[in-house]
Amino acid sequence: MGDTRRRVTVALGTTALVAPLTLALGATPAQAASCTTQTGPYQKKVEKFLGRPVDGKQSTADCKAIRAFQTKHGIQPNIGYAGPVTWGVMDLMQKQKAVGKNPNKSGKCPVNKGRIACVNLTLQLSWIQDGKKLVYGPVPVRTGRDGHETRTGLKKVYWRNIDHHSSLYDVPMPYSQFFDGGQAFHSAGVSMWNPPGSHGCVNMTKTVAKKYWSLLKKGDDVYVYGRKPGT
Template sequence: MISGRIACRSIAVLLAGATLLPLGSASADTADPVPPPTSGPETELVPGVPLNLLPLWQMDTPDQALPPTVYTPTDEEEAVEPPDAPDEADDLQEQVDPIDSFGDVTCSEETGAHQRQVEGWLKLRVDGEQSNADCRAIRTFQKRYKIKPAIGYAGPVTWATMRLVSARKDPNAAKKCPVRVYRVACVDLGRQLSWVQQGKKVVYGPVHIRSGRAGYDTRTGWHRVYWRHKNHVSSLYNSPMPYSQFFSGGQAFHGIYGDIFSGVGSMGCVNLRVDDARRLWAVLKKNDQVYVWGRKPAV
């Protein structure tokens, strides 16, 4: 039984990897100097949908690593709104164990990548092992927040959603982001969340983000928004960066047309869903302050 299960898991991983390859990705792979991880919990997860229905867009959008050439966009450029993200990009699509991507699984028996964190948040017995009670409680949460598939797997999307839910009432409860009379865009790398506050009032967010990967960390400390370009395209990678607001060299807030929950990370920028980036564009202005702290979790 054990050997058969391992074989099934290996086949699942191979099939998932083959299906996930985006069309026309050769140039992006060449341009990206940091290969994806080859080990660890992230590499063993696949989107929890039938493998023949996996999205084909680039999941790990490369960001501009060097400062852009600052110029004043024309009125015609500013009048054009960046395209919306695909509908699927806004779905809360959990990354599940490959064994759960086959067949009609209704309640996962697999221990999730964030089992302990999810158990603690739900006030379950924290033992890091999936149980029937765990699965039922996790499924209830997933259904409430429209996380698919709602099969009770404690994956990264479920845990990220819990962090966001906890932060909604008062994202700065820990007082990590300095309170000022002016607007401050707060970037919490540890929770992978961002919001804007003026004084103690939150005027935007909190929302999910994806920050820089290992070796390309989003720079911490005080910054300011020095250049904004609604329809910016990376000059290094020729990738769209809608609603870009640069605050530290080549690092900017901007939307992505892929999965905000893919764990590898950006090339330093603060990635947002396109709709969130659009709303942030309407809130922040040039010379607004940005404060970044913490460290992106490894998984």
């Protein structure tokens, strides 16, 4: 019996490395396979976001569409329920889109520092500017979760490692550019809208992380402000 349990445990552990994100993040096969018939509190808003008929009533087609969105972004449980987490991700996407090409409209990221990487925790956006000129972005990012918040303030890139591997969390951190202790810009293989967030780093897609690597250098300024939703 002990050997059987050990084989099952090993098999599940191996599956998590290659299974879809939903399973890797802890969903059980039963959760991944189910689809709820319940109408969620954000049903109409979620239906509108997904381009579904807005009637405020859960249907099989609604559930499949919601569940596909949840699976894509690692939202758990991915059962097609129009709840606060799912709507929160959609609402954030809409707010990010509304920023357009003027991410520093508020002027909160310093324009007197020359080239600087800005991180707006509230909107989960980052960009690079030079004075008032937008150099790159804005792009969606994934910052620290509750208890592991990305620290705010003016910082500088102090160390770069293109092939860094975290000894603390035993995960790869490609294109790492550290700006505050163990907190860095780096590529991550998850959706940028995957809740709850990182362990303090500013996660980016590989494409964005490579671009940041080419645009920034040691000594460049980084400014982090705001507060990540839910932290």
